[in-house]
Structure formats: C-alpha cells, structure tokens
Amino acid sequence: MSLTDVIEATRSAVAEDPYHAGAVFDAHCAVVAGTDTRVRVRIRGHEQTADETVARGGADTGPNPVEYALAALGSCQVVTYQFWAAKLRLRLSSVSVEVTGELDRRGFFGLTEHTRPGYTGITVRVRLDGPETRERYEELRREVDRHCPVLDLFRAETPVGTELR
Incomplete structure (x- = not known):
C-alpha cells in the first residue's frame, strides 16, 4: 500500500466516522533484574534496551x-x-x-x-x-x-x- 493510499484510506475512514481519527500507542518498560539502569522496552512485538553509559552508572547496552x-x-x-x-x-x-x-x-x-x-x-x-x-x-x-x-x-x-x- 502506497503512502497516498494510506492517506486516502485514513481520510475516508475519518470522514465516515470521526472515531477512526483516534489512535492509542503503548510502550512497556521495566528495569532488567540485577541492573540499576538497564531497561527492557517492549512496543508491540519489538523489544529494545535503554541504558546509561558507563560514566553515568550503566553498562552502555543501548541508547x-x-x-x-x-x-x-x-x-x-x-x-x-x-x-x-x-x-x-x-x-x-x-x-x-x-x-x-x-x-x-x-x-x-x-x-x-x-x-x-x-x-x-x-x-x-x-x-x-x-x-x-x-x-x-x-x-x-x-x-x-x-x-x-x-x-x-x-x-x-x-x-x-x-x-x-
């Protein structure tokens, strides 16, 4: 699906029912056990790591x-x-x-x-x-x-x- 298709489909859906204009996004974040600054970030089916640099008390395992x-x-x-x-x-x-x-x-x-x-x-x-x-x-x-x-x-x-x- 092209971006113009997405734009048109969204315009049509919202014109039909304004409820379709809304969207909810979630991120789930938790400290990794045994660490002070490493955080497991889960968004939909994706997982990432946030962490601090060594100079700031972390292990620099992620941004x-x-x-x-x-x-x-x-x-x-x-x-x-x-x-x-x-x-x-x-x-x-x-x-x-x-x-x-x-x-x-x-x-x-x-x-x-x-x-x-x-x-x-x-x-x-x-x-x-x-x-x-x-x-x-x-x-x-x-x-x-x-x-x-x-x-x-x-x-x-x-x-x-x-x-x-």
Whole structure:
C-alpha cells in the first residue's frame, strides 16, 4: 500500500466516522533484574534496551532515554516528510534528519532548584534531495513542522498523568 493510499484510506475512514481519527500507542518498560539502569522496552512485538553509559552508572547496552527521544523526533520527522511529500505530490529522492539536544544535568540530579531536567534546546537538521525547487521543499518543511506528532510533543505542553500502582 502506497503512502497516498494510506492517506486516502485514513481520510475516508475519518470522514465516515470521526472515531477512526483516534489512535492509542503503548510502550512497556521495566528495569532488567540485577541492573540499576538497564531497561527492557517492549512496543508491540519489538523489544529494545535503554541504558546509561558507563560514566553515568550503566553498562552502555543501548541508547539512554533522552537519546531515544531524539531518535523518536528524527525518525518521526523522516516519516512525516515522506507522508507530506506524497500528500503534496512532491518528489523526494532522499530524506535524512540529524537531531542534537542540549541538556543541563543539574536538573535531573536536583543540583539546582530552577533547572529543567529536560532538553534546554534541540536542533533539527534536515537534508532533502530531489528534483523540486527550494520553494517547494520549504513548503514541505512548513507542513512537516505543523504536522509532525513528535515535534509537537517537544513544542507543546502535553498533559501527562502518572498513576502509582
């Protein structure tokens, strides 16, 4: 199924019943027994590991959670570029995204009261190759910036509820 087929099928399903616009995603995370920082991450049928570097008390068996956050942003950008290029009928030969984040660890470790524990700044570098004009690719960038779900998570405040069980 092509991306334009997916876009049209989704448009039709939502037009028929707005209930089809909703989606729920789950991730299950648990510390690996006998470790302090290694986390088993299960999403659908996929399993991954998150861990800290040796310098931060881990065994470096996988990216750490804030690195996964950057990977989520970069990969969501790539996918959103592909979808919106199809929607705009814009030709792309390739898309690559590099994401860099700056974090002040004083927030995580509670070394100061007024330092955020999250990223203080993120830079997204996008490389698009293809036969279209710069103006068409700028139009595409604007649409991606408006519609990328993970970029929205970083830009907007998202309500999060935590339940202790």
